[in-house]
Amino acid sequence: MNGHRIHRVAKLTGLSKDVIRVWERRYGLVKPSRSSNRYREYSDEEVALLRFVKAQMDLGATIGGLAAEGHDALVARMRAATPVTPEEEKPHDRLLVDLIGSLDPLDKAAFERKLNGAVAVIPFEEALHRILLPLQRRIGELWHEGRLNVGVEHYVTKLVQQKLFSVMNQLPVNESGPRVLIACPEGEIHEVGAQAVAYIAATRGCQVYYLGPNLPTSDLLSFCERITPDLVLLSLTDTKPEAAAIQQLKDLEAIAGRWPVAVGGQGARALGHLLHETNIELLDDLTALHSRLMVLVSTRMLAARG
Incomplete structure (x- = not known):
């Protein structure tokens, strides 16, 4: 799960840093963790919630009314109202070309630097739809076409799996959901x-x-x-x-x-x-x-x- 500092959250949500801090202190909409150097770090879900709240206010809702619903109710409503959009599914084409170019011949350092850097700066679910799954599909196609060594295909697959399991392990255990x-x-x-x-x-x-x-x-x-x-x-x-x-x-x-x-x-x-x-x-x-x-x-x- 990515941790985003407040300047990055401001860019991702279109909200000012001051507004984010007020919504945090006055309304408790988000509860960022603290990094080892004491910087606020916001999770992917908190970034998504801030986006959702801003969108609701653009439609006429008030921050007081939204905050009165409570954090859990807002998250549930956000999830129900946020389907995957075609834009979210659209891959980062230039990045995919660069990543695949680092595989033949294999340049491990360049490949992992580009992949890790791209995934780290956007919410993980967006990275999943626009980078990791398209990359996996393309790697599979190249292997089936005989243009990629099976060892390289396994190497990329394991990296993608590691990222998925890493974020899964950080999710809270849900004991009441279906x-x-x-x-x-x-x-x-x-x-x-x-x-x-x-x-x-x-x-x-x-x-x-x-x-x-x-x-x-x-x-x-x-x-x-x-x-x-x-x-x-x-x-x-x-x-x-x-x-x-x-x-x-x-x-x-x-x-x-x-x-x-x-x-x-x-x-x-x-x-x-x-x-x-x-x-x-x-x-x-x-x-x-x-x-x-x-x-x-x-x-x-x-x-x-x-």
Whole structure:
């Protein structure tokens, strides 16, 4: 999770440093941590919340009225009102070209310096959508085309995974949100997309159970029986022959008959013509994922209030 100093937050939000400090002291909208040298450091979510509050005020809301809602209620409303936009998904094209240029021949220092520097200066979820996932997709394409050594592909993949796990480990444990199980079914070994989904679900207030790649259906079913998930999200990246795809869906329907199941990824999109005959949902982009998670979280919140 990135920590942003106040001058950077001012640039990211369009608010002055004085306004940010007043909203912090008077209204408690954000609670920055302190770095080792005592500088304020604001999290990605606090930057997003300040953006959301500013946008609400541009629409006519008052800071007093917004602050009266309370921090948690504002965060929940922000999450529900903030789908992934096409601009957020648009990659940093020039940066991607530079990064890939540092891989052949491999210049480790240059590659990691450029990647780390780019990811550090923007909220992590934006970096995920605009840098890390597009980079991973491009690396995969180059490997499939025979233009990139598999060792280099593994090197980049592990760096992306390290960043995802690092921010995941810094997220607070959510004990009251809906239970979301995330995995790659048997035969699916590419897990970066599933890890990204796990991060997004955790930041939306879900209890995330991430089980990783190549999970046999029997073990998936057994784990579902253990935790009773509110939603099972499965990443399908490989495009299978028709017969194999039909068999895979048949196996997954044993789970979908008892718990809600949704699939995403390139392999899932290729199954679109088969999914309408099943109880399995298709989440074919990040906006659809966001909307599904918001429905899940809102339903849990309403049930808790009732």
